[in-house]
Amino acid sequence: MAEIAYWEAIRRAHDEELAHDRMVIAMGEDIGVAGGTYKATSGLYQKYGADRIIDTPISENSYTGIGIGASMAGMRPIIEIMSINFALLALDTLINAAAKIRYMSGGRASCPIVMRTPGGTAHQLAAQHSARLARMFMSTPGLRVVTPRGPLDAYGMLKSAVRCNDPVIIIEHESMYNMRGEVPDTETFRPLEGAEIVRAGTDVTLIGYNYSVHLCLAAAEKLAAMGISAEVLDLRALRPIDRDTIRRSVEKTHKAVIAEEDEATVGVGAEIISVIMEECFFALDAQPVRVHAADVPVPYNRQLEKAAIPNADDVLAAALKVLGRV
């Protein structure tokens, strides 16, 4: 077991899967000679060559489509989109093609692609580099959507995504690439379905995914100091949602907070609250609370950006609200 950075975990998963299967290729902007914007493919061009680590032009919709076409003929492409904002350009091939080909061919064709992309705010990247957009992909049948919160899932879920026969969207986060965590030295796969109880507790359930799990963990620490036992649940997968684990946790704590970095409207929190209402409405002691971004394009100014994006104190305040402590 070694502690490695999130980007190193992604790089290791690429390396192992490229070595395991010659049909695995990686493609994206600057991933080869330049080594990847977040170093997630560094050194792989030198090791596997230009035919398998493909530097693409800035043509998101079509290079994604090329990956999809290749996957229909037996390849296993890992497609990197430098920022989830740019994935909007590839929505036609992702949503109109990749997500629908298996279904509209009656199961006769499939496109086992992996699309990796960072979504989230970082440091004053402004409106066109700060989108999160998980909600858009999680609402699309035919896709799998996962949100690794740390190096272990970043490594193990990428490996599973490459082996899986469905199109998988992996949403990473610009602020997590240098985050460190333990990853086993031996080959490990992490499943693409199933929420995870990251911290057990009894008084309130804090639900997060991707970066917001860390906000929940920080809030749980503060709550513990106040004598409140918070359970932290990492959704891990946004499609499909693990309804059972959410239900079990809320039935135990009777209170729920959902933290998302995205805007609230038609969002992850809205969906999770619906799940809670449908699964365990009568277990609730208080109305669930969403913690989410302000309903504006993300501003550049440091203070405005900070005000637009939720932090651990916002999660704490929401928890105190559902607990009736404010």
Added chain:
Amino acid sequence: MNASDQKRLLREMIFYRRFEERTFEAYMERKIGGFLHLYSGQEAVATGVLEAARCGHDYVITGYRDHIHAIKAGAPAREVMAELYGKETGSSRGRGGSMHIFDPTVNFMGGYALVGQPFPLAAGLALACKHKGTDQIAICFLGDGANNQGTFHETLNMASLWKLPVLFVCENNLYAIGTRIDRSSAVTDQYKRVAAYNIPSSQHDGQDIDVVMASAGDAVAHVRAGRGPYFIEFMTYRQRGHSMSDSNAYRSKDEEREWLERDPLKIYGERLKKAGIVTDKDIAAMEKSVLEEIENDIVRFAEESPEPRVEDLNKYCLDDQPDPRWIGPLAQGEQHG
């Protein structure tokens, strides 16, 4: 090409025309739903190009006017008809319909309704062929209207850059639904547009199957030899509207008459008659046998086939038999703090 192959090709084109006409009838009887785009008038293009390729070996992909491309590529015609009827025995198990015929068993990788979307998919199929080191190629059929999409330019650039074995076949029927080409494309000769990407290209008569076969043969040879992509444009004309709801109000009767004179079945039939390969009597016999085949085999199969079961609504959305090692669920022991 010997006389028996020539006769076979003539019969094939007659078959394709009558097949489409029969789908029209079934559509009017409301046995076929959705949108229905007929290929009547353009038969020489798909027939000639795919005659020059290796069907079942090469990959073929196209837009929504796809019935005939699928059949010529090797999809059983009765399954294509059953798909139009929405039946479980259809090419796409009744889930795709007219615009989404698939038969991966013969490497027919689908019809797509997003104009221009097949460009990158075709290049991806070609990338796979190149990666595997086979001598397969990918053939992408699209109309002239598709060339105004970004995918056209993006894909041509990458296909040329990476020397992918892909043949782009432009079926220029002069209209993007109701907008004439000189009102939508700043350069009306489509083959000239690809010069920007250093891809060899040419333009040919798409109504004469001999011209199509000869020119496509050269193009296929170029691509198969590993010399990169080729773009071939065929001038053609659809005899019917864009789809069933289109009355062709935007086309002049003179223009339609002019192109009907250049009907591909007529051109080829006349040529074979002149060469003494067929007689009027032979053609009449072909027509009769085609109609019998369509009625007694193809339509009957579609009519008698079962509908998909409503219980199977969610089938085919994702892999129905996923490997738990990759999918989960997460075991208790795998949870970590």
